[in-house]
Amino acid sequence: MARPASSAGVMTALRFAWRRLRRGWRSGELLILALALVVSVAAASAVGLFGDRVRRAVQTQSGDAIGADALISSREALPAALLEQLAALPLRRAAVSELASVVLSGEDTLLVSVKAAESGYPLRGALRVADQPYGTARERRDRPPSGEAWADLRVWQELRLQPGATIQLGQSSFRVSGVIEYEPDRGSGFTDLAPRVLIGAEDLPATGLVSVGSRVQYTQLLAGEPGDLAKAEALPLPQGARYLKPDTARPEVGRALSRAGQFLDIAVLAAILLAAAAVALSARQHGQAQRDEVALLKCLGASSRLIGITLLLQLLLLGLIAGIVGAAIGYAGQAVLAVLIGQLVDTPLPPPSIQPLLTAGALELMLLLGFALPPVLQARKVAPIRVFQRDDGNTGGALIAGVAVAATVGLLWWQAGDARLALWVLGGTLATCAVLALFALLLVAVLTPLRRAGHTALRFGLGNVARRRGASVAQVVALGVALLALLLLAVVQNDLLDAWKQRIPKDAPNQFLINIQPAQVAPLQAFFARNGIAAPPTWPMARGRLIAVDGKAVTAESFDDPETRRWINREFNMSWIDRFGDDNELIEGRYWAPESKGVPELSVDDYVVERLKVGIGSKLTLAIADREVEMTITSIRKVKWESFKPNFFLVTQPGVLDDASGTVQYLTAFHLPRERRAVLRELIGEFPNVTAIDIEATMNQVRGIVDRIVGAVQFLFAFALAAGACVLLAAIESTRAERVRETALLRTLGARRRTIALGLVTEYAVLGLLAGLVAAAAAQITALVLARQVFDLPYQASPLLWLLGGGGGALLVVALGWWSLRRVLDTPPRVVLAGGR
Template sequence: MSASASSFGAALRFSSRRLRRGWRSGELLILTLALVVSVASASAVGLFSDRVRRAVTQQSGDAIGADALISSRDALPQTLVDELRATGLRTARITEFASVVLSGEDTLLVSVKAAEAGYPLRGALRIADAPFAPAREVREVPGVDEVWIDVRVWQTLNLQPGASLQLGESTFRVTGVIEYEPDRGAGFTDLAPRALINAQALPATQLIGVGSRTQNALLLAGDEPALQAVGERELPAGARYLRPDKARPEVGRALGSAGQFLDIAVLAAILLSAAAVALSARQHGQRQRDEVALLKCMGASSRYVGWVLMSQLFLLGALAGLAGAAIGFVGQAVLAALLGALLDAPLPSPSLVPLLTAWGLELILLLGFALPPVLRARKVPPIRVFQRNVGEDRSLVVGALALGSAVALLWWQAGDPMLALSVLGGALGTTLVLALMAWGFVWLLTPLRRAGRTALRFGLGNVARRRGSSVGQVVALGAALLALLLLAVVQRDLLDAWRNRVPPDAPNQFLINIQPEQVEPLQAFFTQRGYRDLQLWPMARGRMVAFNGKPVTADSFDDPETRRWINREFNMSWTASFGDDNELLEGQWWTAADAGKPWLSVDDYVVERLGAKLGDKLTLTMADREIELTIVNIRRVKWESFKPNFFLVTPPGTLDAAAGMAQYLTALHVPRDQRGLLRDLIREFPNVTAFDIEATMNQVRGIVDRVVQAVQFLFGFALAAGACVLLAAIENTRAERVRETALLRTLGAARRTIAIGLVTEYLVLGLLAGLVAAAAAQIIAWVLARQVFELPYSWSPLLWLFGGVGGALLVVLLGWWSLRKVLDTPPRVVLASAN
């Protein structure tokens, strides 16, 4: 053969011609579809995540409105501010807290920020005169009688230009609507809308008393050495020094968890696509064998054949890559529409870089799953033109390559080898369980082979006869259905059941910041309005300094959750008796006679964090005094009661020293039609803050719903990939079915008989897949219910119904689509082409 014939160009010409004619042949179409699905799902999530990442990164410079900040629960002393200013740093103090604003008869919970002049030190605020009016950049804070608010405040309270708002004892003129606040960050967490006031106006509101729940920050800007020096100096207790990259870890975490859900959905789609690619490539390789033998017969070299086989795949890959990217582009827009609204920051337009990642992933699919089985055909000897059985082989290398590529794929997408291995392990385990169940079901069907009429016997017989292939098809579809059923179960059964656990009369309003002298007037206020037996809980803050006599800090623990917990100040309370929302696990309840004893009752969360047991001693500092308390009982709190509860509780009188510093809180259920009561409350007790838990829960529910919708949307790709696997499995037995069908028709079987037989077979396969998926979903849901949601979970017949019926319908449709032409073609033609 001449050099030109063996060249890549000639092979490319041949394969492009071959593809133009043959890409619609079953297995190549499925292979292409599977590639499209994997690129589409990976690029949709890649493009979306990249937009979120860039939105966060773009802000990181001014994400905290400063170069660095010192944050603290307590107000930072003026001496610290003065010392830092002396080092050449610019400073601005901000205080944030939740409070309620009044406008006429309406109230709204807001997140108040009181900022000193100079705020923000980095970045700028964008303020408009009215909602959606043109905004201007400002680098100053409102005047002392002015407030700038989020558009949500404006809309919720139905404000008009020139409106005023009452905040505590002060009235503020609304002079700006905040369009952009640099240090607001891109958080899911800041649920209450903002009201920004001048720090000088804060004392007059009388909202901040001793022990009020505020978050204080001292913003810093200046030279790097001066900023580094701040990090090395001793800071007041409870104060933390933060640089921008660490300032808002909750943003990263919140996005991280949402991202992980999306990643798992994509991994499911990619794994299923990989299975479809491997199956259809194997089939394509098989079908190429005769052609390869013929080409070799006519003088083609193995190299030329290799180029032909490879370029066919890569041409298809290129087409699938483009189509997948286009669908992925639409997909990311859907994700942005579902999730983007949860971010405060606007999303930048998509960049094309993540597409490279998706294409890289496709390349792994091609190289690892498609190419090896197809290239095996290259080794077929030309003698196959005379001896059809020559050149058939099975190779362990192909399997090993596929497994290695699966790990690489998962690693690439998940970015974490352990996650990749655990997902692969989970996938293999699930496949094994599905396969065992499928095998069992198929085995149970075997006696039915001889039952029923011809058509039925033919259909059922096929399922039992092709046991391996039947099990494969049931597992493929079962895996895809499992993903969907599980999602439906988690969303409908578990999340809804979890929400519904909240009793209808559970408290929906939390009142906090109640001062000791307000306890009686507040009780009287509610008694007058028909709310009797209102229990107010005292609350004092303490910090743990020693455990069983040994000093502890966050560094004493390895577990990150324990470290975070230890770092916080604990809210403690005291009571003579516990309600029925506390279950005694160990020890004894105390009685009124035990008042004043240095005893401690702990929730089992404390046991989990500290490994504490009855008799252990905790030393806490409260109001500058140390107190050692002994654990005398361990409780389990039913937090879903929504009543105030505390991890650490003592008998009354024990914390007397701290009692003067205590604030009180209470919770009650205020029916919707009696919300006017809250207005009266705020007027009479302006420093008391009412949290509308119901509104917060609705907002959280909204977020959860959107995340679930986004994950569901992505599981649509997994379903498409599952359908590809199913089609590939059907296609695998197609040639055999075609021959059988033609023979049966030649032997006199009516078209109707064969059609009923085929439908029976597919119906049974689909039904089995649905049942297998329902069984697996039921098991996983049960584990989730017990371990994660801590809910009783019962048998869900609907799941089995949807699984079975859905699976049966899907398989009948796909199977019919695959074989419809065979039934319409005269047997003579079918037999001739099969030969």
């Protein structure tokens, strides 16, 4: 047979592939593989489309944390050229200026932080303003009218203002018309917050506060589409200016968004593993089904090249059809999810983009090439002699397994974007496969002598497991991987997500009191006792400026990193305590011993190590009050700042700074239910110098992000759960043809339908039990590793998971097996006699 020209050969193969594909649909040979591809593309499309929309919505709503999607901040007025470039972009903008000044009310004065905002401020989120202290706050999406000012509660308290009072800022007077309860872009450093006064930007020049030498922070708030924001970020900034987004401007929000992204990645990775398992199982079955036809074609003179091209084109055609159907289902699925999740996301979800669909298409191509193509192409190596005898020959199992592993690594790495997360998930999966294979082999060895004893149905079921050693091992591994994914989803959803939500407990401190004088500590504790509030602990605090590291004098100019310069160009708040709470994790060094009181040892947060490039044994010299103190770093801590408990970057032990005369103050934090907010009015009346800071709004902001992501992840996991059920069904369907032949043969030999049914139930129960128990163990271990190494969350093993894995796995596999093979039991003997499958 002459070799056809290249183009003619491809066209011939294409026509042949199309005919075989049409016959395959009628005969059902390709139905399982097509279903697996449709499920994989639908899962990837739905997860990708919905996940992309949620990410963009959360990023948009996280702009509430800074009052915008992004901002440009500088100590100098932004140049006109930069403002013109920003004006040329389709972005909403609002300029904000902040500076410190003294406000006067009658004979009283107070140092405040003045914010002057343009119309439209804030661009994201809303202010909450009340008419009077402790009154009902309303949302406001603009700054005060000209000639008016809004002030926070501390200004009202310390100046003893009444509604409608007048205050003086510089050369201008303002009528105070509101109490600021919440600012979306208020910083979270409670010890550095000055009392706030908000005015309109047009009123600032008349005050005369901005002059040569004034220290003003200029901020340009930006809001718009991601592409336009990216163009703004790419603009060259003058020295000292910074472009900030919510995750960099607000660390607590950034940590919440980062954790949210990790949970979404887990959902996507689970869906990918399930899709890969389904395609691999279905492709193996399809490859086995091709061997008889390939052998016959070779007998008729077809070349291996033509057969290979035909099989490849058939897969690509199948992939194209399945991809279109799967993308349509995925698009519809994400729309349903968007409707269901709408009540959880305050910001409307943006419309779907095309990128996730392209990504799903690329995922399907990788699945085809990595999992489906190798076993199908191996079929073209079958010798023509298979027409006369069933000899599989070289199946290329090692090559197929190697390609599949490489494809899995590529898929996980590409999708996760986090090498460590991908490796942990992949490592847990491979370890599970190895353990499942080992236990399956041991099971076969144990069951071999048992298949000759007991009830006929029991012998039949156990005999099937023992007789088909390779098939049993492969099926246990496949079932185990699917059950692992499903159990892992349950663990992540029920345990890890709950642990994440508990990071901010309901009774977390929401009120901070600062400027407590030493003589007021005992009376303040008595005040709490009188009002039925558990007396909270108090922390001493002194302020110091870093002047030397390891004996070498340092200033802000000693560091190249702009963030370090900004951070070091201010005084540090220090404290001294006997021991640390559970919101501080020791990661290096040692805490001080009780007998070493007074030794200048220092414990630092890991952020200090990152910024100053110091470590255990480094010496920091700080100017505190009228003296300099050199302290040696003996421990490095990781502070859980999201606990909202008082914490400090620098902590020493008692006896080192106790005599810092005139500079020691105390602070405390406690939880106050909203219905008891009136207690604050009484507290401030009794201790007028004490400043109360309400951080309930900031806590609710982080809780809101957590709740929205938990809801989104739960819906994504529900979709992945359906994909996992398809994997189990594919694993069972992979032996359907063999079951048909076996059942018909047994019926020919006189076996009763009930005996065959009990045997199949026994076989599937044993396989499901084994796969479920090992998958439960793997899920526990993988969840523990994810909790400790990736999410930094507490996790405790659940014995219920073993019952769910073992019992649930057995019941699920039996149910799906019975649903798949119930008609096989009615296969008449003539099917075998006629040579059918």
